[in-house]
Amino acid sequence: MNLHEYQSKQLFAQKGVPIPKGKVASTAAEARSIAEELGGRVVVKSQVLVGGRGKAGGIRLANTAEEAEEAASEVLGMRIKGLPVRKVLVDEAADIQKEIYLGVTNDRAARRPVLITSAEGGVEIEEVARTDPEKIIRVQVDPLLGLREYQARYLASSLGLPREQWREFASIAQALYSVYDELDATLAEINPLVITKQGRLLALDGKMVIDDNSLFRHPDLAEMRDVDAETAAEREARTFGLSYIQLDGSIGCMVNGAGLAMATMDVIKLYGGEPANFLDIGGGASAEKVSAALRIILSDVKVTSVLINIFGGITRADEVARGILEALGEVSTTVPMVARLVGTNEAEGRRILAEADMITASSLADAAQKAVAIAEKGAEQ
Ligand code: GDP
Ligand code: MN
Numbered sequence: 001m002n003l004h005e006y007q008s009k010q011l012f013a014q015k016g017v018p019i020p021k022g023k024v025a026s027t028a029a030e031a032r033s034i035a036e037e038l039g040g041r042v043v044v045k046s047q048v049l050v051g052g053r054g055k056a057g058g059i060r061l062a063n064t065a066e067e068a069e070e071a072a073s074e075v076l077g078m079r080i081k082g083l084p085v086r087k088v089l090v091d092e093a094a095d096i097q098k099e100i101y102l103g104v105t106n107d108r109a110a111r112r113p114v115l116i117t118s119a120e121g122g123v124e125i126e127e128v129a130r131t132d133p134e135k136i137i138r139v140q141v142d143p144l145l146g147l148r149e150y151q152a153r154y155l156a157s158s159l160g161l162p163r164e165q166w167r168e169f170a171s172i173a174q175a176l177y178s179v180y181d182e183l184d185a186t187l188a189e190i191n192p193l194v195i196t197k198q199g200r201l202l203a204l205d206g207k208m209v210i211d212d213n214s215l216f217r218h219p220d221l222a223e224m225r226d227v228d229a230e231t232a233a234e235r236e237a238r239t240f241g242l243s244y245i246q247l248d249g250s251i252g253c254m255v256n257g258a259g260l261a262m263a264t265m266d267v268i269k270l271y272g273g274e275p276a277n278f279l280d281i282g283g284g285a286s287a288e289k290v291s292a293a294l295r296i297i298l299s300d301v302k303v304t305s306v307l308i309n310i311f312g313g314i315t316r317a318d319e320v321a322r323g324i325l326e327a328l329g330e331v332s333t334t335v336p337m338v339a340r341l342v343g344t345n346e347a348e349g350r351r352i353l354a355e356a357d358m359i360t361a362s363s364l365a366d367a368a369q370k371a372v373a374i375a376e377k378g379a380e381q
Pocket of ligand 1: 043
């Protein structure tokens with residue numbers, strides 16, 4: 001789950017990261033009164049869950065409260081990378097001397113968190129990594145020990161910060177690491193962390209990604225979810241506990257188990273097709289869940305054939321078949337479907353599907369070839 005800038009910065013601030021004074025507004029009038037309250041120059045910032053808002057015109061400096069109102073009314077009407085702007089953050093503007101990047105994420109290869117920093121902040125860190133990889137400094141953190149003081153100082157010195165700023169930088173790095181650690185984040189990022197003309201460090205931007213699998217123990221964070229940023233299909237998938245990722249192809253897939261879902265996508269590609277999605281219905285899925293999964297797959301207009309691949313262990317093939325029938329009773333569709341059901345209660349499952357005129361297959365290879373052939377025919381029409 002992605003958090004908005006204002007939410008991330010609030011969480012950072014609770015651990016002692018210095019952030020600009022500011023508040024969130026949903027209307028231009030509110031933005032104006034926040035600007036009046038703050039006094040002086042402000043920055044009006046679109047709150048959407050994508051990067052590069054600055055380049056897209058979603059970050060505006062305003063010298064007066066009137067200008068802030070005007071900027072807010074423009075920004076609140078924008079869509080940035082397809083997402084509508086419903087809120088703006090009105091922050092006291094900072095006088096920037098230098099922009100630094102500071103982030104914590106998981107280093108999967110090292111199986112540890114890693115702190116990443118660069119003196120080339122402000123722009124996207126991926127870009128710096130591509131063009132000037134030597135300008136990125138990393139330290140891996142032992143999760144049992146946490147970020148050590150000497151590591152934070154090493155980062156500060158490698159950035160070339162003057163010595164009088166090491167302590168402040170180190171405490172920000174420590175705070176950021178502890179937010180990341182305690183809130184089960186997969187990313188906690190400040191870009192830019194600025195040095196102001198007055199020589200202070202200040203987090204101007206904030207981004208957090210929380211591990212969805214940990215939300216059960218962070219109910220307060222779960223409530224911060226912005227449902228506007230999800231597509232209807234993603235929202236429905238989440239409600240039913242399905243893992244769904246939409247892709248660009250034409251063959252909808254419904255599979256139980258993430259590994260089998262990936263293998264299924266590979267086999268579709270092997271036979272020249274393109275999967276329309278990744279969808280894992282999970283273990284022991286109920287008919288209701290299967291029905292939701294099929295509705296979600298069919299809501300994608302690019303789908304011209306569906307491949308259902310179920311390996312019945314805990315999941316029972318007859319239960320899946322009943323779910324498919326239930327879904328077909330609710331949505332009328334002409335999209336052909338190929339099913340391969342094996343394992344627990346497979347005979348009963350196949351009998352149910354055969355009655356529903358579904359194409360069945362004996363192996364995954366067979367099922368994938370049939371689904372690809374149908375999708376190609378669909379594309380020709
Ligand atoms: P992003 O483009 O979505 O990453 O949004 P940011 O919050 O990082 O803002 C983009 C850029 O706007 C920053 O890198 C700064 O250069 C600039 N910016 C943001 N806030 C301020 C501010 O308070 N004062 C000034 N002068 N520039 C700012
Ligand atoms: Mn940024």
